[in-house]
Amino acid sequence: MGHGAEMNGCGKCLKYLMFTFNLLSLVGGIVVMAVGIWTCVDHAYMEQLLGTNLYMSAAYILIATGVVVILISFLGCLGAVKEIKCMLLTYFIVMFGIFVTMLVGGILGYAFRSNVAVSMRTRMYSSLGEYGITRVLRCCGVEGFDGYRIWRTENRNFNSNSQVPLSCCQKIWTSGPIGSTGLVNSGLLNTGQMDMAGQSYMPCQGSPNSNTAYLTGCYDKGLEAVKDQAAIVGGVGIGIAFVTLMGMIFSMALFNMIK
Template identity: 35%
Template sequence: MSQVSPFHQHYKKKDEHDSLRPERYEGGDDDDDDDTNPQGRWQMSKVSPFYMLYIDENVNRRRLRGGKDDDDDDDDDDDDEFYTMGHDGELDICGKFIKCCMFVANVIMFIGGVVIVILGVWTIQEKGFINALVGTNLFLGSVYILIFCGVALCGVSFSGCLASVREMKCLLLTYALAVFILLVMILIGGILAYTFRDKVHSSMEQEMYSSIKTYGEEKALSRAWDDIQEVLECCGVMSYTDWKGHIPESCCRLSSGKRVNCKVFQTSLNIWKNGCLNVTEEFIRAHAAIVAGAAVSVSSLMMIGFIFSLIAHRIVVEKEQIQEDEDEEEDN
């Protein structure tokens, strides 16, 4: 060793230092080539394979971050929290777009749930008297289903907004399951309402002729007849002659805000002309179509929210997997 010149020792130390640079492992250009530097090649073989892997990972990480050095890792920690599916900026934007769409869809679903509840409550309170005359509970049953689904939809959509903002994997999966169940129930309610729309005439005529005979005896049926004749401005089943001379006051027309005494003067000028069967049938068909249309519209929004929730859940899972892989790489 004493015979080695100081210049040779200097270049040997330089080769030992250069052999540890990342350019050696990337195949980059170097001033000292391996063919002319056997000392550097010998020193490179002494490097641990784990250290070589560590250098390669850091080089790739700098490439993904635009050539930043490891000294800037602390500054990039906050930026990594916003990565959605990886280090690629395009995927990050895609993930944020999915989260935004899911949030907006849930807000619209919340509004749709409120509309369904209001529509259902209005139908029961204002038009519930029809149920006593049509001979079936199918219409109001479907309305009750939609009211329940509307209330549940408000709660589920709120949790969906929270899950999309907080990126909670468990809540996203629970939300998707709840939306699917509500979707099925709302579709059932809408189908029942639409089915009832086509079965009104068959059961309604028989029930109305049967109930008109007990007018004045059963309080519920008498109240239902009075309500339907006052609200829908009709009289009898097919016409006022169905009452056979015993016309109730609810069949009388209004004049200056007061009802005309049509019990004494039974003419078409004082009594509603239209029969209640056709008028009620048209009314139920129209409202059943509205309820079914609202159910289909909200179901479409729920389907969109369901799809977005599955995509968001997959994004969160991939994000956590990437984070775990990065933690393992740092530990190694």
């Protein structure tokens, strides 16, 4: 019961087409899971940048979706080859659920895209003194290094001649030994300044310029990073949605052909 009789040439062609699309779907599931893991590992700073845990939640959903797609694609392959109707029906229902979820997620993401920009700008202004994002994105201030006029008035412990914090200075990647003055001998400049973690930077605090400091604002850099990440996730999502849709069509066609 539920197994098909000998199929004609059209049925066999449909069966192997579905098998092929399920292989593509399985590969796509692996890609989605990998993108989710990559997002968690390499782009965790986005959560701090956006001021919400929705970003990491989306990454976890990607991982879970990838696992489900991998498992259901295997089920679809087996159902197509063995011509088992209950497997094909289960495959269709689960794939339909995934397709609807991705469609709703894409619509919501597009609808709230402007809210993300506003939230990110607000978050950045409220966390001007947290320099982790500045180092990661290689930026300075929210709109640019001029925004650190506020920083200069609020940080009395720093040298009054400093225009920007050390995190706005460009990193020195090839450095020599620390000199007696507490500066670092550099292959790029004669001296560089070192932070408490041992990372050396260009001496830019007194007079920041394009050769020694990051002058682009963190808002523009952050928005660019979010758009790049969204483009990757969106591209993968569109690809999976297409394969999922074709898989549903083939599964129902094959389901109806099995006697």
